[in-house]
Amino acid sequence: LASERFGNAWMYLTLCFRALCCKGPPPPRPEYDVVCIGLTGAGKTSLLSRLCSEGSEGIVPTTGFSIKAVPFPNAILNVKELGGADNIKKYWSRYYQGSQGVVFVLDSASSDEDLEAARNELHSALQHPQLCTLPFLILANHQDKPAARTPTR
Known part of the structure; x- marks a missing residue:
């Protein structure tokens, strides 16, 4: 019984000491869920790395x-990076739920055709209800x- 009281007293003393003398663990940082989309080769993976x-x-890729x-x-930021290949883009919307922001990455040095495809995907994402x-x-x-x-060209 005496050893149990000593153990409880020691634990209480330790907690008090830490509260008075130590900063303790830092407060938790808020977390946000973000989805990162764009065509293949835009640089999504490189950006996150x-x-x-x-x-x-x-x-x-x-x-x-x-x-x-x-x-x-x-x-x-908990970033869900979604692949940009044509066979994967059709599944993007399955990963939108719960997102609190969107990063759309495009390759500014790509061909006019690829920029048009990126523009279409961006407009589609901007119109998605989620x-x-x-x-x-x-x-x-x-x-x-x-x-x-x-931006002007």
Whole structure:
């Protein structure tokens, strides 16, 4: 009985000491669910790898989807990256539920035909009932390439 009291007293003393002298664990950061879409080759996977401070070697196009937690100082973005191949795009809408934002990545150095296809996919996403009220970030990737278009071109 005495050892049990000593154990409880020790645990209480330890908790009090930690509360008074130690900062304790940091408060949890809010998490947001974001969907990342765009055509194949737009740079979605490279973008997420860079945001997560991962290496860029061996990056292959996403076949299906992947989920990455992207940490920021005040929040965590749980990003569902959806593959952009034609046989996968038809399933994008199955992954929209629960999203709180959208990142649409396009290759600013792609052909006119591919930009038109990206525009059509963007308009389709903007009109989708589960996405139409969400914040959208449209990222014009590959600005470092000579053929990259500017916002006016």
